[in-house]
Amino acid sequence: MSGDETYPATVGQLSVWRDIERFPPDRLWEANLSFVWDLPEGTWSEEQVWSALGAVAVRHASMRTTYVVDDEGFPRQRIAAHTAEEVLAQVRQGTADVADREAKDAEEIRRGIDALRELPWRAWILLDAGVPRQVLVVVNHMAADGVASVVLREDFETILGGTDLPPAPGPLELALNQQGEGSARLRNAERYWRRTMAAAPHRPETGELTPLGAVLQTGIPMPLAHEAMAKHDVTLASLILAAYYRGIQAATGEREVLLFPMSANRFDEQHARVVTSLNQWAPLLLDLEEDEPFAAILPKVHWKAFNALKNGVCSPDAIWQIRDEHARLDPPVDRGFYYNPMLAPPGFPSQDQLRPPKIDWFEHGRTTGPGFYLIVRGLTSLNLMFRVNRAGFDRDSLTTMLTTMQACLAETLGGERL
Structure with a gap:
């Protein structure tokens, strides 16, 4: 798979993208999610933590994906980085003090991530007396949702503990399924939407x-x-x-x-x-x-x-x-x-x-x-x-x-x- 190949977006990715398209430029940050992960018990070096984060991104393709908008206005997935080194060169933001976590989180979540031009996440190691204690991750909603963040955290802890994990199925496979065998589900859902909205109350806001x-x-x-x-x-x-x-x-x-x-x-x-x-x-x-x-x-x-x-x-x-x-x-x-x-x-x-x-x-x-x-x-x-x-x-x-x-x-x- 070369860096020039693109693939259809999933329905979920397209859904987030349609929201992002409607955001004013100064509100693009509202597509960001943030998570703070406590490190497992033990003593971890900064390089061990960065290495585990890079390996998580190699396992999950969405963390290495940017998007290209085609002539009809649809986003397409493009794998923009293939190795942990390529990922970390873009997402590794450095360190901050645990005591400054809330301020750092509030500051960084308001820094938009351009899903067309950069990898969809950033990470910081939070230190306590110079020792890594937590990881702050800010991710564009195109790449992950709340449940996906839990999967990422679990895989991060597994890899940090010394267990290698193979590449996992990702949104490329999901998108192809939705355009093939899964297309009937989309049609059924559209009919459900039409029935429900037709029966919904109509009230002006006052x-x-x-x-x-x-x-x-x-x-x-x-x-x-x-x-x-x-x-x-x-x-x-x-x-x-x-x-x-x-x-x-x-x-x-x-x-x-x-x-x-x-x-x-x-x-x-x-x-x-x-x-x-x-x-x-x-x-x-x-x-x-x-x-x-x-x-x-x-x-x-x-x-x-x-x-x-x-x-x-x-x-x-x-x-x-x-x-x-x-x-x-x-x-x-x-x-x-x-x-x-x-x-x-x-x-x-x-x-x-x-x-x-x-x-x-x-x-x-x-x-x-x-x-x-x-x-x-x-x-x-x-x-x-x-x-x-x-x-x-x-x-x-x-x-x-x-x-x-x-x-x-x-x-x-x-x-x-x-």
């Missing part, structure tokens, strides 16, 4: 636009959440989605709600550990009785979400056309509420006891992306982060939503009400 940021710290440790959730025979992601739906109902007074859960699109062994961006939104329309007990709606939300996520791989150009058609109606289709669960599996090191819940308010700097976005971070405990750029919501209405959600979670998972 009121003032007040950007809001809030984190609901539920105080619920992940082991307790997993244990309690299992009693209801639904996934934890579905349970939180049901609480989100109840919170939206409480804040808006609307029974019919259009949601967009994030589909990881990693439901089979073939794709579970592919390092690329597979995430896409899937539309989900919920219309359930407001006075129905929360426990009673859980299985309904779960199976409706399951059906939606089955249709998570869809042409972004088809989605854009469908959404544009409905946005032009008077009144337009509701913009919907977005949901991205990032939950550690059972057994992950965790907080060990319940704590009182609280809400932390913050100012977020993102102006692109979903107008109403819930990101669930479930590592040691269950934390719900909201970014709101949507007219008609203020701190009081968002507080109503968070209070309702905490009550639902406390009812099923344990914990206290706000």
Whole structure:
């Protein structure tokens, strides 16, 4: 494979690219993700760490890929580096002090990565008294998503520990599959999108636009959440989605709600550990009785979400056309509420006891992306982060939503009400 050969992009890569195309030049950094990896116990030299990072990139082609846009406006993949040395010459950024991690992270995530001209990631070693303790990685979303970052971290630790890993299947193989055997799934997903959006509520947005940021710290440790959730025979992601739906109902007074859960699109062994961006939104329309007990709606939300996520791989150009058609109606289709669960599996090191819940308010700097976005971070405990750029919501209405959600979670998972 030469450096001049190009290959089709995956649906996930194209989806991210279509978003990047719409970013203003000064907002390109919003396509960046950042991760901090603690180094395994032991004493590691800087060169050992850099060597392991280079080997990870040799294993996963997406970390060595740039993109070329063809005459029809479609990105194509191009392997731009083939060896660890070539990779590190571009991505190795040097070192910083562990004490400066937050400031370094905040600074570097706002430095855009040009996916057409440079490798899609950068890395720094964070030192404590001159000894490597952590690695800071900033990656363009074209190359990886949240699940892929976990795969990268696991492979990095394996290689750092002295085990060689062979090249892994990557987005080149995935793209070819999607244009061949996988094309039927794309057509089915497009039909699902059309049906769902045709049935979605059409509501104009009214009121003032007040950007809001809030984190609901539920105080619920992940082991307790997993244990309690299992009693209801639904996934934890579905349970939180049901609480989100109840919170939206409480804040808006609307029974019919259009949601967009994030589909990881990693439901089979073939794709579970592919390092690329597979995430896409899937539309989900919920219309359930407001006075129905929360426990009673859980299985309904779960199976409706399951059906939606089955249709998570869809042409972004088809989605854009469908959404544009409905946005032009008077009144337009509701913009919907977005949901991205990032939950550690059972057994992950965790907080060990319940704590009182609280809400932390913050100012977020993102102006692109979903107008109403819930990101669930479930590592040691269950934390719900909201970014709101949507007219008609203020701190009081968002507080109503968070209070309702905490009550639902406390009812099923344990914990206290706000």
